[in-house]
Every structure is written in structure tokens, then in C-alpha cells.
Amino acid sequence: MLQQTLKGHSDQVRSVTFSPDSRLLASASNDKTVRLWDAATGALQQTLEGHSGWVYSVAFSPDSRLLASASGDKTVRLWDAATGALQQTLKGHNSGVYSVAFSPDSRLLASASGDNTTLKWPCAPVSSVAFSPDSRLLASASGDKTVRLWDVATGVLRQTLMGHRHPVWLVAFSPDSRLLASASADSTVRLWDAATGALQQTLMEHSASVSSVAFSPDSRLLASASADDTVRLWDAATGALQQTLKGHSDSVISVAFSPDSRLLASASFDKTVRLWGAATGPL
Structure with missing residues (x-):
């Protein structure tokens, strides 16, 4: 059930993520800003300005204190999540930066x-x-249509997962470490065994490119965002479609569950973020 529509960005919204303490929601946009919202009320808390290109991705540190943003301006910026103050600008890439992720051990x-x-x-x-x-x-x-698995300690390539027919846009591990989900321009989501790389399921209900996937905190549900303007909810174990969430008027680019399991956020090219209730079973 739709709870709220967050408006304020002046261009397409590309990424959403909740802070691990479930208090804040961050959104990244083509308007070159990051916005921080109160996850409970939807009130805008901060607008983070400084990037000179589209902001593609945002991620909170495990302790919820830092927010990282990745931009087409070739930089990653680190912000104080409480105050909105810029802490650091990380340079080194010679092309746009599309995604950022903190390791769960914060290192x-x-x-x-x-x-x-x-x-x-x-x-x-x-x-x-x-x-x-x-x-x-x-x-x-x-x-190149693949998913790669790397050993973090050594940098060694462990596996290359093949099967998608078009570029892969996003990957996400289930919280219980058992599954890896991949979202692709081929309109499918694939679920892989994270330990062996074996394909478990191919989810094929979307009618356009799938941009994002996210597991629920208990690893039981998978949400997917698509250019068909919908969010779909799947049973992660069986691959069965549980629900289709409609309301966005343009491509849905990002989805994220709140760590307390109460909310699902979706970001869209319609310039809005939507919050859906997830407190009691199916949305």
C-alpha cells in the first residue's frame, strides 16, 4: 500500500537507500543533488549539493554516520549523514561513477x-x-552481460556468472548470504546460489528493462524495479510473483527495503520517491 510520495527533486531520481538505523532515506538524482528524508514522516532533512554531474548511487555506512554518493562527475563524495557536511571527495576514476557500496564490516x-x-x-x-x-x-x-564475483581480500576473480542476454544493471546479496540477485536490461531478474554460482531462478514477469533489485531484511522477499513503471515483489525461495506495485508514471530505477522491514522505497524517472507499507505481510 502506498504510504507517501516524496517530491522535491527537479529531475529523475536514480537511487534510494535507507540508513541501517531506519531513520533516514537518501535519494540521488539527475538534478546533481542528494536529498535526505525522515523515513518516518517523509520530511526533507537535508539537500546535499556539490556534485557537478548526475548522482547515480547513494549508500550509508553500516553505523549510519556516513553517506557516500557516486556521480557522473567521476567522484565519490562522503557526507556526514547527521549534518549534511561534506567530509571527503574521492577522486581517481576517469569516467562516471555509477555505484558505491560499503562493506558490512565498515572497512x-x-x-x-x-x-x-x-x-x-x-x-x-x-x-x-x-x-x-x-x-x-x-x-x-x-x-558485458555478466556478473562477476571477486575475493575482497586478494582481488582475485572467483567466478563469472553468464546467462543474461543484455547488460546487467544491478546486483544484490540476500541478507542470509544464500542468494545473489541480478537485474538486467533483458527484462529478467536472475537468482544465483551465492556459494556455487549456480542459477536458481529466472524471474520473467517484467515487460521492460529491470534496473534494481533488493531483498527484504529476512531474505524472504525480493523487490524489483523496472522501466515498465512497476515494482514487483517475488518470493525469493520459489520465484513466485507476489504483487505488482503500480503508481509511478515513468521508469522505476531503484528499490530499497528499510532495515526494520516496515517500508519499501522506490525511485523513479517521474522525479518522485514513493514509500510503500511493508509492515504486515504482503504490501
Whole structure:
């Protein structure tokens, strides 16, 4: 059930994420800003300005104190989540940065870029990165239609997962570490065994490119965002479609569950963020 529509961005919204303490919601936009919202009330708390290009991705540190933002201006910025103050600007990529992720143990920050590097290895443009819950593996989604799994400690490529027919936009591990989900321009979501790399399910109900996937905190549900303007909810174990959430008037680009399991956020090219209730079973 739709709870709120958050308006304020002046251009397409590309990413949403909740802080681990469930208090804040961050959104990244083509308007070159990051906005911080009160997750409970929907009130705008901060507008973070400074990037000179589109902001593609946002991620909170595990302690909820820092927020990282990735931009087309080739930088990653680190902000104080409480005050909105800029803490650091990370430079080094020679192309736009599309994704950022903190390791769950708080030791590392990974960034994915169009400059074709992941852990210093050359590969096709990388659109997304995600750490496994134990911080030992890093998954990357690539424009060459593959998902790669890397050993974080050594930087060694462990596996290349093939099967998607078009670029892979985003990857996400389930909180229980058992599954890895990948969202692709081929309109499907694939669920892989995170330990072996074996394909478990191919979810095929979307009618357009799938931009984002997110697992619920209990690993039982998977949400997917698509250019067909919908969010779909799936049973992660069986692959069965549970619900289709309609309301956005343009492509849905990002989805995120709140850590307390109460809310699901979706970000869209219609310039809005929507909050859906997830407190009691199906939305």
C-alpha cells in the first residue's frame, strides 16, 4: 500500500537507500543533488549539493554516520549523514561513477565506474557493486552481460556468472548470504546460489528493462524495479510473483527495503520517491 510520495527533486531520481538505523532515506538524482528524508514522516532533512554531474548511487555506512554518493562527475563524495557536511571527495576514476557500496564490516568502500575497472582488473563498464554480508565477496554487474564475483581480500576473480542476454544493471546479496540477485536490461531478474554460482531462478514477469533489485531484511522477499513503471515483489525461495506495485508514471530505477522491514522505497524517472507499507505481510 502506498504510504507517501516524496517530491522535491527537479529531475529523475536514480537511487534510494535507507540508513541501517531506519531513520533516514537518501535519494540521488539527475538534478546533481542528494536529498535526505525522515523515513518516518517523509520530511526533507537535508539537500546535499556539490556534485557537478548526475548522482547515480547513494549508500550509508553500516553505523549510519556516513553517506557516500557516486556521480557522473567521476567522484565519490562522503557526507556526514547527521549534518549534511561534506567530509571527503574521492577522486581517481576517469569516467562516471555509477555505484558505491560499503562493506558490512565498515572497512571498505567499493565504487563502480564506466572506466572499466573493478578491483584494478580491466573488464567491461561496471554498473553496480555489492558486498556479501560477510564482507568476503564483492559482486559486480557489467555491461558485458555478466556478473562477476571477486575475493575482497586478494582481488582475485572467483567466478563469472553468464546467462543474461543484455547488460546487467544491478546486483544484490540476500541478507542470509544464500542468494545473489541480478537485474538486467533483458527484462529478467536472475537468482544465483551465492556459494556455487549456480542459477536458481529466472524471474520473467517484467515487460521492460529491470534496473534494481533488493531483498527484504529476512531474505524472504525480493523487490524489483523496472522501466515498465512497476515494482514487483517475488518470493525469493520459489520465484513466485507476489504483487505488482503500480503508481509511478515513468521508469522505476531503484528499490530499497528499510532495515526494520516496515517500508519499501522506490525511485523513479517521474522525479518522485514513493514509500510503500511493508509492515504486515504482503504490501
